[in-house]
Amino acid sequence: MIVTDDRVAPLYLAPLERQLADAGYATTSVVVPGGESSKSLAMFEKLLTAALEAGLDRKSAIVALGGGVVGDLAGFAAAAYMRGIKFVQMPTTILAHDSSVGGKVAVNHPLAKNVIGAFHQPELVLYDLDTLKTLPPREVRAGLAEVIKEGLIWDAEFVSWCEEHIRELLSLDRDALGYALYKGCGIKAEVVSRDERENDLRAILNLGHTIGHALEAVAGYGELLHGEAIAIGMVGAARLGVRLGAPQEVYEVTKRLLVAAGLPTAIPSHYDTDAIMKAMMHDKKFTEGTMLFVVPTAVGKVELNPNVSAAMVREIVDELKREADRL
Amino acid sequence: MIVTDDRVAPLYLAPLERQLADAGYATTSVVVPGGESSKSLAMFEKLLTAALEAGLDRKSAIVALGGGVVGDLAGFAAAAYMRGIKFVQMPTTILAHDSSVGGKVAVNHPLAKNVIGAFHQPELVLYDLDTLKTLPPREVRAGLAEVIKEGLIWDAEFVSWCEEHIRELLSLDRDALGYALYKGCGIKAEVVSRDERENDLRAILNLGHTIGHALEAVAGYGELLHGEAIAIGMVGAARLGVRLGAPQEVYEVTKRLLVAAGLPTAIPSHYDTDAIMKAMMHDKKFTEGTMLFVVPTAVGKVELNPNVSAAMVREIVDELKREADRL
Ligand SMILES: NC(=O)c1ccc[n+]([C@@H]2O[C@H](COP(=O)([O-])OP(=O)(O)OC[C@H]3O[C@@H](n4cnc5c(N)ncnc54)[C@H](O)[C@@H]3O)[C@@H](O)[C@H]2O)c1
Ligand SMILES: NC(=O)c1ccc[n+]([C@@H]2O[C@H](COP(=O)([O-])OP(=O)(O)OC[C@H]3O[C@@H](n4cnc5c(N)ncnc54)[C@H](O)[C@@H]3O)[C@@H](O)[C@H]2O)c1
Ligand SMILES: [Zn+2]
Ligand SMILES: [Zn+2]
Numbered sequence: 001m002i003v004t005d006d007r008v009a010p011l012y013l014a015p016l017e018r019q020l021a022d023a024g025y026a027t028t029s030v031v032v033p034g035g036e037s038s039k040s041l042a043m044f045e046k047l048l049t050a051a052l053e054a055g056l057d058r059k060s061a062i063v064a065l066g067g068g069v070v071g072d073l074a075g076f077a078a079a080a081y082m083r084g085i086k087f088v089q090m091p092t093t094i095l096a097h098d099s100s101v102g103g104k105v106a107v108n109h110p111l112a113k114n115v116i117g118a119f120h121q122p123e124l125v126l127y128d129l130d131t132l133k134t135l136p137p138r139e140v141r142a143g144l145a146e147v148i149k150e151g152l153i154w155d156a157e158f159v160s161w162c163e164e165h166i167r168e169l170l171s172l173d174r175d176a177l178g179y180a181l182y183k184g185c186g187i188k189a190e191v192v193s194r195d196e197r198e199n200d201l202r203a204i205l206n207l208g209h210t211i212g213h214a215l216e217a218v219a220g221y222g223e224l225l226h227g228e229a230i231a232i233g234m235v236g237a238a239r240l241g242v243r244l245g246a247p248q249e250v251y252e253v254t255k256r257l258l259v260a261a262g263l264p265t266a267i268p269s270h271y272d273t274d275a276i277m278k279a280m281m282h283d284k285k286f287t288e289g290t291m292l293f294v295v296p297t298a299v300g301k302v303e304l305n306p307n308v309s310a311a312m313v314r315e316i317v318d319e320l321k322r323e324a325d326r327l
Numbered sequence: 328m329i330v331t332d333d334r335v336a337p338l339y340l341a342p343l344e345r346q347l348a349d350a351g352y353a354t355t356s357v358v359v360p361g362g363e364s365s366k367s368l369a370m371f372e373k374l375l376t377a378a379l380e381a382g383l384d385r386k387s388a389i390v391a392l393g394g395g396v397v398g399d400l401a402g403f404a405a406a407a408y409m410r411g412i413k414f415v416q417m418p419t420t421i422l423a424h425d426s427s428v429g430g431k432v433a434v435n436h437p438l439a440k441n442v443i444g445a446f447h448q449p450e451l452v453l454y455d456l457d458t459l460k461t462l463p464p465r466e467v468r469a470g471l472a473e474v475i476k477e478g479l480i481w482d483a484e485f486v487s488w489c490e491e492h493i494r495e496l497l498s499l500d501r502d503a504l505g506y507a508l509y510k511g512c513g514i515k516a517e518v519v520s521r522d523e524r525e526n527d528l529r530a531i532l533n534l535g536h537t538i539g540h541a542l543e544a545v546a547g548y549g550e551l552l553h554g555e556a557i558a559i560g561m562v563g564a565a566r567l568g569v570r571l572g573a574p575q576e577v578y579e580v581t582k583r584l585l586v587a588a589g590l591p592t593a594i595p596s597h598y599d600t601d602a603i604m605k606a607m608m609h610d611k612k613f614t615e616g617t618m619l620f621v622v623p624t625a626v627g628k629v630e631l632n633p634n635v636s637a638a639m640v641r642e643i644v645d646e647l648k649r650e651a652d653r654l
Contacts, residue, residue: 041368041372045368048436048442048443049438052436052439052609053438055608079445080407080443080444081442081443082444083433083444084445104410106410111379111380115408115409116375116407116408117407117409118406118407118410118411119411281382282382
């Protein structure tokens with residue numbers, strides 16, 4: 001069963017169906033509306049109904065053709081259908097280099113993102129770079145935010161490389177993009193393989209996500225793209241890092257690179273600080289009230305700091321809002 | 328978070344809350360309507376909402392206080408909430424000796440039972456036999472069907488023991504019940520530990536369930552108790568076994584024991600054979616159209632037979648209906 005969204009379907013569904021039919025596979029396809037709002041329990045149920053009606057059994061597979069939304073949604077359906085059937089990721093966005101590796105699948109709850117899900121590893125991740133050519137430029141930039149994140153948590157050299165090649169990346173130069181996605185997937189896979197069930201190390205992949213997820217929730221899903229929200233979140237984390245003793249350079253490099261990538265680095269000043277803080281409290285990275293925060297300690301290096309106070313985060317949020325006023 | 332149903336809550340919820348509070352735990356409780364219809368995605372969503380509103384985090388646990396319905400539902404919520412938090416089973420029915428061991432958790436889809444779920448092992452199974460005293464006699468009998476099943480798939484001696492002690496079991500004699508549940512849980516745990524992800528061996532636990540689940544679906548969830556449906560299914564499987572070469576004794580012992588336990592052994596004759604067969608086709612034990620059927624080969628011994636034709640099963644279903652006419 002192929003799962004895709006209504007923007008990807010007109011571009012790539014028919015050729016995929018044709019190729020699978022040629023290879024002797026019987027397929028059925030489900031097209032969901034594009035956008036984050038499809039990562040819902042209602043859409044999850046729709047997929048399961050379609051799977052039952054099409055007669056999928058325990059040897060069937062679900063193929064996600066699309067971005068992270070389709071990957072997360074279809075992946076959770078594959079995880080839950082008959083307690084888990086095979087799953088194939090065919091990412092068609094840059095951001096999905098991240099979501100397609102690692103096995104985290106989920107849908108959103110109105111109260112918080114990604115809180116209903118599973119760990120379900122794909123059998124195969126098939127990345128066809130040619131599909132990226134039709135991506136809207138804003139999605140390209142948002143996707144690069146996660147690529148940059150992989151550098152910031154793990155590899156200072158790759159961060160420099162990104163700064164040097166940011167134009168090629170933005171114009172989807174095939175060589176540059178191929179290298180960056182290979183690097184990005186590699187770092188993700190490296191971190192995940194050392195900690196598949198997210199006990200500790202894996203949490204570093206959430207750099208920028210604590211503030212980022214809260215911004216997405218407050219903005220209403222969809223208003224801020226995920227990559228945009230975490231770009232702002234990474235600037236916040238860098239500010240926090242500097243405040244906790246990291247060299248000033250961490251903040252400067254982070255911000256310069258994200259600005260060069262055309263990404264937002266400040267919180268729109270009309271966003272309500274209380275609402276942002278409240279959304280953060282619902283986030284699953286808070287354990288027994290203690291904030292577990294991914295904080296940079298140097299370029300290409302982060303630590304998990306369990307002692308960040310809500311008060312300190314609130315100050316950072318306010319600074320990120322003032323930064324918007326200055327722009 | 329304690330999850331229970333509206334029949335168990337008035338009996339055992341307050342003491343449990345009190346004991347947990349005395350032990351220093353903060354708890355929140357969710358009471359769902361009693362009965363199979365609570366094993367739904369809607370109720371699953373309700374639990375997740377309650378968990379979020381109560382602020383459950385990744386170190387929290389979900390406790391299922393009740394029968395298999397509450398166990399399966401709460402277990403799937405624990406499996407999916409933040410991609411998996413701790414889970415404790417406190418079974419209060421005889422049948423739940425089965426559902427509380429093994430880690431299979433699920434809710435139903437209107438088109439088929441248990442097709443939306445996960446494998447999620449409980450941290451602890453706490454069985455307080457005293458809670459069984461309030462069980463309605465019909466539930467006692469239905470629960471014993473699964474205990475008998477454990478014997479029929481694994482242990483001829485235990486089958487004889489059950490025949491000898493069926494009256495004590497029906498009257499909830501503490502020693503007999505303790506032994507039978509200990510045996511039942513032990514056989515289940517033994518089978519599961521050899522095959523946790525249900526690749527092969529574990530499927531033998533489904534003796535009687537292929538026909539049984541179809542009957543439950545056709546009856547409308549709730550009309551036939553699960554244990555009653557699989558009692559009929561086990562008689563069907565025994566008939567099939569004899570037809571495929573097992574000694575006649577297999578059928579006789581199975582039927583005699585189930586009758587002694589006060590369980591139904593025939594399909595009510597107004598049930599539609601076509602509808603039963605159709606429901607079976609939706610069942611997850613059918614892989615690529617082939618029927619994988621658990622068939623007795625001797626008392627206390629079964630095999631997984633992948634070559635049972637739908638036509639043969641249909642004949643068995645018709646025989647089970649004619650048996651009802653004769654009663
Ligand atoms: N599971 C994980 O580990 C993980 C990691 C990171 C992000 N995510 C999730 O990923 C989601 C975001 O992923 P995304 O940014 O890919 O979003 P997306 O799937 O919504 O795709 C972005 C937009 O681009 C369109 N699109 C996709 N491919 C296209 C193509 N080739 N050409 C033209 N348009 C195309 C889509 O229809 C959509 O409108 C979020 O829900 C986030 O939570 C998951
Ligand atoms: N997960 C598994 O491996 C597995 C195995 C077998 C069955 N199951 C599932 O278990 C379910 C059936 O379990 P069940 O028979 O326990 O059903 P149940 O949970 O509905 O309980 C039966 C009835 O007894 C009531 N009850 C429970 N405990 C009581 C008590 N101590 N005193 C008085 N009343 C009490 C309940 O409110 C309910 O009305 C089915 O949904 C079946 O699919 C799961
Ligand atoms: Zn992300
Ligand atoms: Zn059962």
